[in-house]
Amino acid sequence: MIKLYNYELSGNAYKVQLMLSLLGLEYELVRVDIFKGEHKTPEFLELNSFGQIPVLTDGDIVLQDAQAILVYLARRYGNEEWLPLDAEPMSRVMRWLSTATSEIRQGVEYARRYHLFNMPNIDIETATQKSEDILKILDQHLSENNWLALGRPTIADVACFPYVALASDGKISIEAYPNVRTWIERIKQLPGFVGMTGI
Ligand SMILES: N[C@@H](CCC(=O)N[C@@H](CS)C(=O)NCC(=O)O)C(=O)O
Incomplete structure (x- = not known):
């Protein structure tokens, strides 16, 4: 199952959600409240040492950075x-x-x-x-x-x-x-x- 760590007002996380949706993929959203500092907890920093959303997990694969994630989704699920x-x-x-x-x-x-x-x-x-x-x-x-x-x-x-x-x-x-x-x-x-x- 694909999981997207996002926050509803983040345009960078939204980029990834838009791509998932355009590709017709199923995904789960995991809300990270960046205004409460949830992106700086030890647990989240394990996923992204930069302490930023978005993060995407696809099985055991953990990916950071919206652009890098778009590249992954495009090549993994969207072919040419x-x-x-x-x-x-x-x-x-x-x-x-x-x-x-x-x-x-x-x-x-x-x-x-x-x-x-x-x-x-x-x-x-x-x-x-x-x-x-x-x-x-x-x-x-x-x-x-x-x-x-x-x-x-x-x-x-x-x-x-x-x-x-x-x-x-x-x-x-x-x-x-x-x-x-x-x-x-x-x-x-x-x-x-x-x-x-x-x-
Ligand atoms: N280069 C990153 C930038 C991501 C980014 O700036 N995320 C913001 C939310 S839109 C964030 O997590 N900010 C919290 C912080 O940097 O402390 C990407 O494209 O994913």
């Missing part, structure tokens, strides 16, 4: 469709996994942390500027492409979708980015799509 192995298309998918953990995280994800969770040590001006920068780039890219990496949905879309779709939580409007809005709606139409609070 969600993450092909040929050099060029694989590189195109990886580009966006990397973008999810850099430009998108430092932009819309941090803006959300600041406004929704009042997290300290976030430079909101920088996060807001980075949000606008990446949304503009995404909108341009999506004006010529229906999906981020290939001519079909891949884990690139799943990795980038949550925090872009949650941008308004960070007081970032996506009104000026019509192609981003259309892409969000396109993802919501995928068979097996599941939402989260705010999406």
